[in-house]
Amino acid sequence: MGGMFRGEGAAAALALAIVLAWAPAAAAGPSQAAGLERVRQTLVAPPFVPEHTQVADGPPRVIQVRLVIQEKRLTVGPDGATVWAMRYNGTVPGPLIVAHQGDYVEVTLVNPRANTLVHNVDFHAATGGLGGGALTHVAPGQESVLRFKATRAGVFVYHCAPGGAMIPWHVVSGMNGAILVLPRDGLKDAAGRPVRYDRAYYIGEQDFYLPRGEDGRFTDYPSPVAEMGDMLNVMRALTPTHVVFNGAVGALTGTHALPAKVGERVLILHAQANRDSRPHLIGGHGDLVWPGGAFAGPPLTDQETWFVPGGSAVAALYRFRQPGVYAYVTHNLIEAALLGATAQFKVEGAWDDDLMEQVQAPRPIP
Ligand code: CU
Ligand code: CU
Numbered sequence: 001m002g003g004m005f006r007g008e009g010a011a012a013a014l015a016l017a018i019v020l021a022w023a024p025a026a027a028a029g030p031s032q033a034a035g036l037e038r039v040r041q042t043l044v045a046p047p048f049v050p051e052h053t054q055v056a057d058g059p060p061r062v063i064q065v066r067l068v069i070q071e072k073r074l075t076v077g078p079d080g081a082t083v084w085a086m087r088y089n090g091t092v093p094g095p096l097i098v099a100h101q102g103d104y105v106e107v108t109l110v111n112p113r114a115n116t117l118v119h120n121v122d123f124h125a126a127t128g129g130l131g132g133g134a135l136t137h138v139a140p141g142q143e144s145v146l147r148f149k150a151t152r153a154g155v156f157v158y159h160c161a162p163g164g165a166m167i168p169w170h171v172v173s174g175m176n177g178a179i180l181v182l183p184r185d186g187l188k189d190a191a192g193r194p195v196r197y198d199r200a201y202y203i204g205e206q207d208f209y210l211p212r213g214e215d216g217r218f219t220d221y222p223s224p225v226a227e228m229g230d231m232l233n234v235m236r237a238l239t240p241t242h243v244v245f246n247g248a249v250g251a252l253t254g255t256h257a258l259p260a261k262v263g264e265r266v267l268i269l270h271a272q273a274n275r276d277s278r279p280h281l282i283g284g285h286g287d288l289v290w291p292g293g294a295f296a297g298p299p300l301t302d303q304e305t306w307f308v309p310g311g312s313a314v315a316a317l318y319r320f321r322q323p324g325v326y327a328y329v330t331h332n333l334i335e336a337a338l339l340g341a342t343a344q345f346k347v348e349g350a351w352d353d354d355l356m357e358q359v360q361a362p363r364p365i366p
């Protein structure tokens with residue numbers, strides 16, 4: 001590949017992926033999805049999750065979802081930074097899809113005529129060449145339908161992957177989301193006992209690499225393509241200008257803090273499609289954390305900070321014991337405090353002095 005242009009390498013990879021995707025079809029027979037019940041899932045904007053049952057209430061189904069791609073400027077921070085965000089269903093991150101292990105997910109990917117770029121979708125939850133990426137390429141004005149079987153239980157990222165430099169550019173322009181594939185009999189704790197959550201929130205972490213002009217100000221561009229070259233230059237330094245939750249600095253703080261109550265078990269799904277992260281709930285813990293987002297094995301318990309390898313989504317469960325406003329950060333505190341990676345939980349309930357008490361308020365040293 002050394003002598004190839006980037007585009008040629010991508011084309012070769014794409015051709016190979018198509019071969020890989022087609023080859024097994026000749027040997028393995030038709031999809032078993034044909035006779036199954038079909039249900040349309042109504043997707044919702046993050047940090048919220050679609051209506052679902054934690055335990056499957058019937059045999060496997062075909063879950064139909066629709067992802068409409070949008071290219072639109074998004075304000076990322078109070079510092080005037082904007083980006084030509086590429087989004088599934090208009091949000092960064094794209095919406096969470098929920099299925100149970102053994103279900104089929106049937107995705108209609110729509111690239112409206114008003115867009116300017118070719119897009120696709122690669123599901124880490126799927127099995128087959130490029131996670132469906134090679135089978136879903138859509139130019140503006142096109143749509144495609146992909147069906148895949150959710151064979152593994154866990155939380156998985158999906159993202160755009162149109163080839164070459166387009167892949168990271170689209171992903172760090174917001175084009176990523178996640179799917180939650182629950183075990184059919186629901187989640188289990190470290191001892192193998194059923195565990196249920198009272199609420200679930202989906203936090204998509206996004207690193208942005210936004211170009212500045214010579215005056216130090218973030219630049220506005222008339223189109224995604226106009227922005228691309230300068231953004232790639234910022235990306236090559238691997239130093240994000242912003243690391244945010246839910247698409248913008250402050251999107252999940254203050255009046256947008258995530259509500260919960262003392263005693264509630266909250267499932268926190270944290271996705272990062274491009275870069276490592278280390279979530280930490282200040283003043284709380286990861287009661288249960290499923291490393292790598294995989295539900296097949298037992299969860300870790302009593303975690304102070306957990307790891308989200310770039311290109312994955314991880315599930316953590318915490319039962320709140322105290323009221324108050326909790327900051328939820330990536331515990332690179334520079335990213336949390338200076339680049340934007342802070343969310344908040346606003347928890348109502350009664351304070352437990354046994355767990356924490358201010359024995360003496362600040363006063364002059366006697
Ligand atoms: Cu894309
Ligand atoms: Cu990927």
